[in-house]
Amino acid sequence: MVTTSVPTREELRRAPKVLLHDHLDGGLRPRTVVELAESTGYDGLPTTDVDELGRWFLEAADSGSLEKYLETFAHTCGVMQTEEALARVAAEAVEDLADDGVVYAELRYAPELFVARGLSLDGVIRAVQDGITDGERRAAARGQRIQARQLLCAMRQHARALEIAELAVRYRDAGVAGFDIAGPEAGYPPTRNLDAFEYMRGNNGHFTIHAGEAFGLASIWEAIQHCGAERLGHGVRIVDDVKTSADGEVQLGRLASYVRDRRIPLEICPSSNVQTGAAASIAEHPIGLLAKLRFRVTVNTDNRLMSGCSLSSEFAALVDAFGYGWADIQWFTINAMKSAFLDFDQRLDVINNVIKPGYAELV
Template identity: 80%
Template sequence: MPDESPVLPTETLRRAPKVLLHDHLDGGLRPATVAELADATGYAGLPTTDPAELGSWFRRAADSGSLVSYLETFAHTCGVMQTEEALVRVAAEAVEDLAADGVVYAEVRYAPELFVERGLSLDAVVEAVQAGFTEGTRRVAANGGTIRIGTLLCAMRQHARALEIANLAVRYRDAGVAGFDIAGPEDGFPPTRNLDAFEYLRQNNAHFTIHAGEAFGLPSIWEAIQHCGAERLGHGVRIVEDIKTDADGTVHLGRLAAYVRDRRIPLEICPTSNVQTGTVRSIAEHPIGLLAKLRFRVTVNTDNRLMSGCTMTSEFAALHETFGYGIDDFRWFTINAMKSAFIDFDARLALIDDVIKPGYAALT
């Protein structure tokens, strides 16, 4: 990597089958939907109701260089997602938008506790979102497309409901919930605050990832893996702080970086988002280049499509332009992600052999 391929048209990148492991439901709304739901639900807090202006506002507000400021934009999306009808609509549209972008498998995450302000129960939230995902999948199929969606339920690390949300994830795992996550501000809220939730998940053979190594460094990653037992790292990009490069180009992995690579622990890397939150200064300086070269289990993700104004296609395009990655590289990223998905082995293998590999072969 990279394979120094010729310039790839955007349409070619769009047609490439993609796998998305890190995408927030409340970070991926269509601007027009935000405005329409605000009107329908009586939410009066939007900075503007013009869809074009609203989309631009979200991107500008997210370009703060601070994870805390970045997270503040979610007050508006969560504010309009407090009814069952809104949740169904947002979930269905997310599936349609991802499929239109060439995504064939996605794990979409959200925190049920953020959508109970108007009286919905946690169960009602989950059931509404799952109904939306089912409806979106039906619409995609009716238009000749195919996509599979898995749900990740997040607990907010600054709150004290992780065990409750973990129990919810286990209860609904046969209804489309693929796993669990903790999200929210890392600094000051280490994953070890939620050890009871992770112990419960392990005892119930449930999958989970942990946001770690984004706003906080190596201790966050170490705790997520060694204390909590994370199967994947949400972002995990700051593992690069345990990698040293000599003047002659010789690379040395520290104990933690070597462990992450040797154990094939997937990194859910979100390039554009990492720039917005100040984790890295630019795509050109993003450690994904080094991590991919060293053959970490790197995956490419969107994080929040509304706030970042991005898609999987645009993330691929940025990596293609910056690092020269070509079709073979994107196939590698995609298979990495599919191998790391929280669905059963047979389903993962079928998507790799029957959808992903033939899809990339058709592009070459």
């Protein structure tokens, strides 16, 4: 039984958690990057020293240079061009998340980024699923319960969104939870891919949309009102429609009210948002206000390698910044499970039989 009033990092690691926004190509182990580079013949790494490479990824992502930030993904994608590499990365991601106390996760990636050496899109999806299944099996052998599913992304600057959406529907009974678009928001509004979202809705498919991270309210408005997004990837810029007066009175604009009233989940990634400039610091992150106003806030990692984070470390940072206790951590976690692209009865099972009992032991 935990007796401390403030959750410690180890207690947070043991607590059951739910992760909705985690990029497969942003969460590799540094050692795996080095070993896959050697086995696949990729020679573009800045260093093959494992410790130095881990630091390089974090420093490049923290550099404030978009070019350096994008270069980090060039390296991870560069070593993930074979079925064996994809399966290994997926299996290790599931194991790492299970070790961190995650009980349900949606791992997202863009299949189109992994066909440079001749893999088919279907081959990519099957390889990732093989890895996820293997990772779940390894975790279970250690007594860790985790369920992981795929989220297929289309790159919004390309023209393959409908094709990827069709794959999401084709594989939805074979490990794929839903669909997303990723990539630069500015100049590439969600409506450029409207046919893909209409296809998903017409086939009763689930989808989220990266919106309101680098761009502002217009991106969020289009994602919801034109495209019908069920969740918002990041969505942190919804705070631009929340006004606080000098005397502390808070007023929500029409869009912010709509997002809160409709309980549209926000997939917020605190450390990543600081790296990309969406927030000045964790202490100044809009998540504090959004959670206080009871938006459907969820806490996520985005890219564990680039941000040097885990879901428990993200929660630890929020505990330090905002003084959150166990009731808050459980609220964030149940928010996420309620918002998962999983059948209702399965979500309820995880909430009632895994999350609530797990926190009852901690409180």
